[in-house]
Amino acid sequence: xxxxxxxxxxxxxxxxxxxxxxxxxxxxxxxxxxxxxxxxxxxxxxxxxxxxxxxxxxxxxxxxxxxxxxxxxxxxxxxxxxxxxxxxxxxxxxxxxxxxxxxxxxxxxxxxxxxxxxxxxxxxxxxxxxxxxxxxxxxxxxxxxxxxxxxxxxxxxxxxxxxxxxxxxxxxxxxxxxxxxxxxxxxxxxxxxxxxxxxxxxxxxxxxxxxxxxxxxxxxxxxxxxxxxxxxxxxxxxxxxxxxxxxxxxxxxxxxxxxxxxxxxxxxxxxxxxxxxxxxxxxxxxxxxxxx
Amino acid sequence: xxxxxxxxxxxxxxxxxxxxxxxxxxxxxxxxxxxxxxxxxxxxxxxxxxxxxxxxxxxxxxxxxxxxxxxxxxxxxxxxxxxxxxxxxxxxxxxxxxxxxxxxxxxxxxxxxxxxxxxxxxxxxxxxxxxxxxxxxxxxxxxxxxxxxxxxxxxxxxxxxxxxxxxxxxxxxxxxxxxxxxxxxxxxxxxxxxxxxxxxxxxxxxxxxxxxxxxxxxxxxxxxxxxxxxxxxxxxxxxxxxxxxxxxxxxxxxxxxxxxxxxxxxxxxxxxxxxxxxxxxxxxxxxxxxxxxxxxxxxxxxxxxxxxxx
Numbered sequence: 001x002x003x004x005x006x007x008x009x010x011x012x013x014x015x016x017x018x019x020x021x022x023x024x025x026x027x028x029x030x031x032x033x034x035x036x037x038x039x040x041x042x043x044x045x046x047x048x049x050x051x052x053x054x055x056x057x058x059x060x061x062x063x064x065x066x067x068x069x070x071x072x073x074x075x076x077x078x079x080x081x082x083x084x085x086x087x088x089x090x091x092x093x094x095x096x097x098x099x100x101x102x103x104x105x106x107x108x109x110x111x112x113x114x115x116x117x118x119x120x121x122x123x124x125x126x127x128x129x130x131x132x133x134x135x136x137x138x139x140x141x142x143x144x145x146x147x148x149x150x151x152x153x154x155x156x157x158x159x160x161x162x163x164x165x166x167x168x169x170x171x172x173x174x175x176x177x178x179x180x181x182x183x184x185x186x187x188x189x190x191x192x193x194x195x196x197x198x199x200x201x202x203x204x205x206x207x208x209x210x211x212x213x214x215x216x217x218x219x220x221x222x223x224x225x226x227x228x229x230x231x232x233x234x235x236x237x238x239x240x241x242x243x244x245x246x247x248x249x250x251x252x253x254x255x256x257x258x259x260x261x262x263x264x265x266x267x268x269x270x271x272x273x274x275x276x277x278x279x280x281x282x283x284x285x286x287x288x289x290x291x292x
Numbered sequence: 293x294x295x296x297x298x299x300x301x302x303x304x305x306x307x308x309x310x311x312x313x314x315x316x317x318x319x320x321x322x323x324x325x326x327x328x329x330x331x332x333x334x335x336x337x338x339x340x341x342x343x344x345x346x347x348x349x350x351x352x353x354x355x356x357x358x359x360x361x362x363x364x365x366x367x368x369x370x371x372x373x374x375x376x377x378x379x380x381x382x383x384x385x386x387x388x389x390x391x392x393x394x395x396x397x398x399x400x401x402x403x404x405x406x407x408x409x410x411x412x413x414x415x416x417x418x419x420x421x422x423x424x425x426x427x428x429x430x431x432x433x434x435x436x437x438x439x440x441x442x443x444x445x446x447x448x449x450x451x452x453x454x455x456x457x458x459x460x461x462x463x464x465x466x467x468x469x470x471x472x473x474x475x476x477x478x479x480x481x482x483x484x485x486x487x488x489x490x491x492x493x494x495x496x497x498x499x500x501x502x503x504x505x506x507x508x509x510x511x512x513x514x515x516x517x518x519x520x521x522x523x524x525x526x527x528x529x530x531x532x533x534x535x536x537x538x539x540x541x542x543x544x545x546x547x548x549x550x551x552x553x554x555x556x557x558x559x560x561x562x563x564x565x566x567x568x569x570x571x572x573x574x575x576x577x578x579x580x581x582x583x584x585x586x587x588x589x590x591x592x593x594x595x596x597x598x599x600x601x602x
Contacts, residue, residue, distance in 0.1 A: 032414065039406060040420055043427055046481060049449065050438035062447040065456075107333040114329035123330060127337060133345065134542050134590065136566055137583040140351070141344035144358060144576060164340045167333060195318060196325040225431045227545050228567070242433035242545075249437055249549050256441055263434035274429045278422045281489060 050267070054260035061256045076261035084244065086262070093240040095155060096230075097223035100162035104170040104219050105212060112174030113200050117186075124175060127168045136228055138164055143232050153237025161229045166219035173218060177211030178204060214280040217273045224270065241266045352580040359574045371581035380557065380565060381582065388561040388589070391472055391547075392540040395479045400533055402480065403487025408517075410488065411495045421492075424485040432482065432545035439478050440465075440550060465551050468558040475559060478546050483539075487532045494528025495521070534597045541590050562586045 053061050055072035080086050115124050142161055143152075151157045181204060189199045205212070227242040234240060239247075245266060248259045274281070321328055352371055356364035375381050410421055427435070442448050443464040451461040464474040502520055511519070522529075544563045547553070553560035553568070563586060569579035 032412075036409065036414065036420065039409060040423070043424055043481065043485065046435065046438050046442065047426060047430070049442060050435065053438070053441065061441075064447065064452055066449055066452055107336060110329035111333035114326055118326040120326070120330065123334065134563065134566075134583055134586045136544075136563060136570075137348045137580075137587060138341055138344045140570065140576060140580060140583065141347040142340075143570065147358065160340065163336070167337060167340075171333060195322045197318065197321055200325075200329070221429055225433070227433050232570070242431055245431070245433040245437060246549055249433075249440060256447075259437045260441070263431075263437045266434035267430045270429050270431060271426050274425050275422060278425060281425055 047267075050260050051264050053257065054264045056257060056260075058255070058257055061260075076255075076257035077265075079255070079258045080262050080265075083258075084262075086244075086265070089239050089241050089244050090265075092234075092238050093224055093242075096158050096162055096238075096240065097220045099155070099159045100166045100223045101216050101219040103159065103163050104166040105216060108167055108170035108215065109174060109205060109212065110200065112171045113178050113204055115171070116175050116178035116181075124172070127171055135165070139229055139232050146233060152233060153235035155238065158230065158233050158238055158240075161233050162223040162226060164229075165222050165226070169222060170215040170219055173215040174208070174211055177208040177214075181207055210280070214277050217277045221270055221273060348580045349584055351577055352584045354577045354580075356577045357574050358576050364577065367577075371578050374578065375581050375585060380560070381562070381585075383557060384560045384562045384565045385589075387472060387559060388541060388563075388586075391476060391479075391543065391559075391561060392537060394473065395476045395483070395540050395543075396533060396536045398476065399480050399484045399487050399536055400529065402484045403491055403532065404529070406484065406488035407491035407495055408521075410492055421489075424488065427481050428483060428485050430482075433549055435482075436478070436546050436549040439481075439546070443474060443550070466555045468555055471551055471555065471559045475547050475550055478550065479540065479543060482546070483536060487536060490532040490535070491525065491528055494525050494531075498524050530597060530600050534594060537593050537597060538590055541593060542586070562589070 054076050055074070056067075056070060057073055057075065060067050060070050114120060139161065142157070146152050146157050185207065186199050186203055189203045190196075194202065225242060226240075227246060230240040231243050231246070234243060241262075245259075245262060248255075248262060351364065353366060353368060354364035355367045355370070356362070406424070410417060442450050445451055445461055445463050445466070448464075450464065454460075454462055462470060465471055498521070502524070503516065506516055506520055542563050543561065544567070547559055547561060548564060548567070551559040553564045562582060566579050566582040566586065569575045569582060573579075
């Protein structure tokens, strides 16, 4: 009997100790949770504010103190879609970004395969060095040449200047993916009588499809976001979405709601793409230098 | 190239081109894959990138306005002499360094903090990590619009908080002393997640043994961070700082869209004055000189940083 009491008492005291530890841990967890909220808010608030303001009428946008609950309106979206020929700008951006991406994959995949297979790293470094130089420096000569040839504001010239960025990016991302490919697989195919071209097309490319996906999304993203090259080479004839967004800013934006709606529409595809490549984002952002 | 029609030696000697090659075009492609595969890309990169670079460099020794019908006139180092005497360039250079130093150091510190937080396991970590990526993928020219709205002196939300704390409203983008820190804040929003992700990748690949040994020896968390994590992470930190410095020195979009270089040129960077020479003055020779200078700055900064790697 007394042994049982003793055991019960011991259990109770250990429970108390456990409770103490648990309270400590709960406090720690709460503090850590608060810390996470504190670091996340600054990064998410601007995006929230952009989307929220795109559903507000002008009076609510300019209200002070800020209004946190309001009757959402679609008038800003209707406004930009009807007043600004938004679709044609979106179409420009889409055509250019898709073409630059496809062209970069077509040329970049074989190049990256060869660099990874034959260890042509001097070539790879040369391509990287070229990439870290100021972008406007490349644009000047093309701006001059295309101006003289009256080729400012055509799709092919714009696609070409975007390929300057997307092709090196694609090559660098794909080198790291091709390097990860086990050499047993390619060697086995070679021994079976497959040609190098066959190894590339039937083994290497299919097995690195996730890599091509990452390269494609990063290419698309950098073309979609590009301002300087689009503004200079697109001229007044072909305007892309970032150029239009800058135009709205330059107007001293009387129409904040419209600007927020436009910004939301421009950023939305990019955010969707981010979700698709989140696993490989570090590799994409560091040109394949790091494999997060 | 050697070994064409001669009967093939046994596979031993031929090295990597040992496999049976067919004749014709396919065989040719196969034998020269190491040249032919990269050729189109290299050719395009050469035409698109190397040639313009040389052209820009050559142009920097010429006097030439694009609108004029005249041809470029060689003027030797005159553009460079003009650059060295140009006060607008001096200020722009200073703004570029100030912006880069402030942005990169703050982004590295904040990114390191974030990486340490996200290196721990907690519910919702993957989701929040993805959410942190949104800023750096988002279109600068679009998101800058919401920053302009938040910085707006009368209806912006920042000044609402400033006023409710009892201070006078701040002219974030119109005050010469505040404009660069204000733009740095925007840059931090775009780029801190990048530093964080790079450092997080570095943290997750650190060896575990030194930590076990240190814990057995009774090291505190702070000591672990100071004497283990930071030294081990150093190469990764250098990579992150290098990437950030290269792009911070050339930051264009958000500075141009938020301030246009103002107020009164107080936020003009080297990249911006290069752009203005093209857009406003059509002074191609001098614009090229400015960009060659920027290229030198970026190159020297990169090499300096790389020397810290070891």
